[in-house]
Amino acid sequence: MDRASIGGIALALLGIIIGQSIDGGKLSSLLQLSAFIIVICGTFGAVLLQSTLKNFNAAFHKLRFVFFEPINHRPEIASILLEWSQIARKEGTLHLEPIMEETTDPFIKKALRLVVDGATPNTIREIGVIELNQYEMSERNAIKVWDSAGGYSPTIGILAAVIGLIHVMENLSDPSLIGGGIAIAFVSTIYGVGLANLIFIPIANKLKTILQDELANYEMLIDGLAGIANGDHTIVLEDRVSSYLQ
Incomplete structure (x- = not known):
């Protein structure tokens, strides 16, 4: 569980609740189902229109990483690279083939195959960078869903507020309904701005950091495997990968 994410949301909500109650405001006045539905459905409807269904689904699939911090595998990867380096220097790169066949990660499998096939270090780096760029583009397209939600949400909130004011204008003959209608209109703006700045944009930025x-x-894998293909000594490779661990 990522305590920073949970604590951040809790602190934001607590601040809103305390701030509302200090001046005698009621929490119930901030709970307007109709405004919430308009903002949420309008925001994600606009996002879905500009995105593909694949990216939209991927964005929600990644949401779990915001609250459950991914395990840092970098030290483990560094140790594995050094182990592969020793195998390659003592027995030859062909002895990495069984490891390649057991690997489930397609990126690592492809990079190891290049090493086993005797590709040059420059070739490994070039192909690795291409693969990495494609992967990054795919991941950023999914994260962009949350960025876009943060951009659309305030505008949809204003739209919901205008709808609320229209209802107010329709009931000018009944003064008792005017105050409540105006309150609902302003709550819509709060939902739009609040969701954007307290939820959607922070989620996008958190996912960018994780990416x-x-x-x-x-x-580090590309650099390490290129070093193995180049025949670098394990000590040299250890110095190289240690830079990624700092």
């Missing part, structure tokens, strides 16, 4: 860490893992 950067993941990309660094693959960069």
Whole structure:
């Protein structure tokens, strides 16, 4: 469980609740189902229109990483690279083939196959960078869903507020309904701005940070496997991968 994410949301909600109650405001005045439905459905409807269904589903699939921090596998990857280096230097790169066949990660499998097939270090780096760029583009397209939601949400909130004011204008003959109608209109704006700045944009930024860490893992793999293909000594490779662990 990522305590920072849970604590951040809790702190934001607590601040809103306390701030509302200090001046005698009621929490119930901030709970307007109709405004919430308009903002949520309008926001994700607009996002779905600009995105593909694949990216939309991937964005929600990644949501779990915001609250359950991914395990840092970088030290483990560094140790494995050093082990592969020793095998390659003592027995030859062909002895990495059984490891390649057992690997389930398609990126690692392809990179190991290049090493086993005797590709040059430059070729391994070039192909690895291409694969990594494609992967990064795919991941950022999914994260963009949350970025876009943060952009659309405030505008949809204003739209919901205008709809609420229309209802107010329709009931000018009944003064008792005017105050409540205006309150609902302003709550819609709160939902739009609040969801954007307290939920959607922070989620997008958190996922970007997680992606950067993941990309660094693959960069270390590319660099390490290129070094193995080049025949670098294990000590040299250890110095190289240690830079990624700092």
